[in-house]
Amino acid sequence: MGKSYWIWYYGDYELHHLANLHFRRTERNYTRPACWPVSTPYVNVKFWKEFTCGEEGGYLVCRINGLGDMTVDGTIYASGERVTLGAGRHVAEAHVANYGGLPAIFVESDVCPSDESWGVNHFAGPLEPAGWDPQFDVPEKNPEVFPFAYETKYPVASERVGDGILFDFGTELFGYLDITGADGKDMGVFYGESREEALDTDYTVVIDKVSGETSYRLTQRAFRFIHLTPAPEGVAVTAEYEYLPLAMQGTFACDRPLFEKIREVSAYTFHLNCREGFLDGIKRDRWVWSGDAYQSARINRYSFFDKAIEQRTFLGLVGKEPINQHPNTILDYSFLWIIALSEHYMTYADGAFIRRIFPLAKSLLAFCESRINADGFVEGKDGDWTFIDWSEIEKVGPVAAEQMLLIAAYKAMAVLAEAQGLDGSDYLRKSEDLHRRVDQYYWKEELGAYIDSYSIDSNHVTRHANIFAILYDIADAHQTGLILQKVLKNDKITKITTPYFEGYELDALAKLGELSAVEDMLESYWGGMIALGATTVWEEYDPTLSGADHYAMYGGKYMKSLCHAWGAGPIYLYGRYYLGVYATSPGYETFRVEPCLGGLAEISGTVPVNGGSVEVKLDRTSLRVKTDKAGGTLVWNGIEYPLVPGEEMILKG
Secondary structure (H helix, E strand, C coil), rough: CCCCCCEEECCHHHHHHHHHCCCEEECCCCCCCCCCCCCCCCCEEEEEEEEECCCCCCEEEEECCCCCCCCCCCCCCCCCCCCEEEEEEEEEEEECCCCCCCCEEEEECCCCCCCCEEEEEEECCCCCCCEEEECCCCCCCCCCCCCCCCEEEEHHHHEEEEEEEEEEEEEEEEEEEEEEEECCCCCCEEEEECCHHCCCCCCEEEEEEEEECEEEEEEEEEEEEEEEEEECCEEEEEEEEEEECCCCCEEEEECCHHHHHHHHHHHHHHHHECCCCCEECCCCCCCCHHHHHHHHHHHHHCCCCCCHHHHHHHHHHCCCCCCCCCCHHHHHHHHHHHHHHHHHHHHCCCEEEEEHHHHHHHHHHHHHHHCCCCCCCCCCCCCCEECCCCCCCCCCCCCCHHHHHHHHHHHHHHHHHHHHHCHHHHHHHHHHHHHHHHHHHHHCCCCCCCCCECCCCCCCHHHHHHHHHHHCCCCCHHHHHHHHHHHHCCCCCCCCCCCHHHHHHHHHHHHHHCCCHHHHHHHHHHHHHHHHCCCCCCCCCCCCHHHHHHHEEECCCCCCCCEEHHHCCCHHHHHHHHEEEEEHHHCCEEEECCCCCCCCCCEEEEEEEEEEEEEEEECEEEEEEEECCCCCCECCCCEECCCCCCEEEEECC
């Protein structure tokens, strides 16, 4: 018989943990719960299973996470009570309530162990296959406790500053702070991603206050520096670093140490923000944002290749129906959520997941379509946030960038429909119709660009809509050539300042073969942060600033996140465009390898390909490619070579 697992209503595990995550944010002496709808698990659910025992009979023991009981053939049993089963047909039904937690059961049995074959509902609607996770395979592993790993970290330096002590852990961390040797008097604890923030106690974003004891364990926080004040002699701190135990699957090396350092810093930044879901940053928000998650999923596929964190994030972002708000209230983030699902399917070919989540995608798209105006364009209504980026975009009326994303979302929905054997042609028709209208209303041949909005007479051009037009194959070859010259290579067009949208811009430039521009930006932008001592990638970087001015954002002196996942985009660029590996059919059943040096002298690395990997080594004289997965094609100097699993392909020149 099969193995037992904790089971729950599908999606509730993800909702439970992301809800907890979204309610942990603190600033100074107050908490800031997420300001959008947050779904939680059903309070009470029903589990059901029909099964047959042979002549020898069988047994079951049902353990309940919450309040409830198990009924077998009409007889009620308590949680943990052993039930002896005779030969023949049986019906087991568990009713579980757990207010504020995760209703779940673990059935140990030689005939009906708990797994996805059990049906579950919330006392309404049809029974559906239960949710489960292979990590929770023994009763002692409660699924309400997220399975993090821990490691003790020590400060690398400390110094007396006035009546306090400043401790430096050497790099950004997330975890529990332990204080020993305190004298039991009042003491402030000031957490800083920078030295300046920890010492500037009137403006430090995250603080604690302790008193009455000589030792403390404080709640999880993000920090590099810890400032205790007033601090007695002999006080000491350590940190219990909390992290998700993910194994790095992708690698990259090259002849430029700075580019290797950028990948190292990006990978550490990204790992810190991989938790119950993809966080934006570990200090300030500690929330999951759909646009950030879209970028994170792409980065994940060239680093950890962890399918589970993507699925937790997608399920947690949209929650339960009815859908009456965008993820994070942001219009563009709805479209990015849908596009991310199609890219997820292309990566992992998990048809079962797509079948479970597709109804949510349809409902979210329908909600977005309720925002379509008389001209046929999507336009944010009251309560909708048109974000796109922190930039001087004309966000009046229907914004061009939103139309680009809706075109791509329709294409994505066609992919998701066809993955289930459904007809996706209506989505493609809508995409094509919108594409024609976008060219009519937004494209300006004399400018060689799409304008931000047709609702005003400014003909204002920013990079954002034009980048999306390239990335999602909306601009034709002629338009793309003009956009490259008149927008992307035009310094008069407002520059992008966030690593978030810089990731999109570099993606578009790399797609067009402009790797020299990519390398210039990697060196100046990411390299600029590293030159200032960054151990993780910042939320935003402006090279014209200096000193502590770098840390200001949102009206606060230190509100800028100095560990923001959307800045880890170089990982994606290295794997996708330099090592050149990408899927051409779902689940990497077929894939291509098109390596490119750009301006580098040599590159090497590994890219995960859904159950296998590709190793690439390229310099100016030779190329070596090896994979252990079938379906690969190497493209080199315009010639295609089939890759044979286990055999190294060596080409000269």
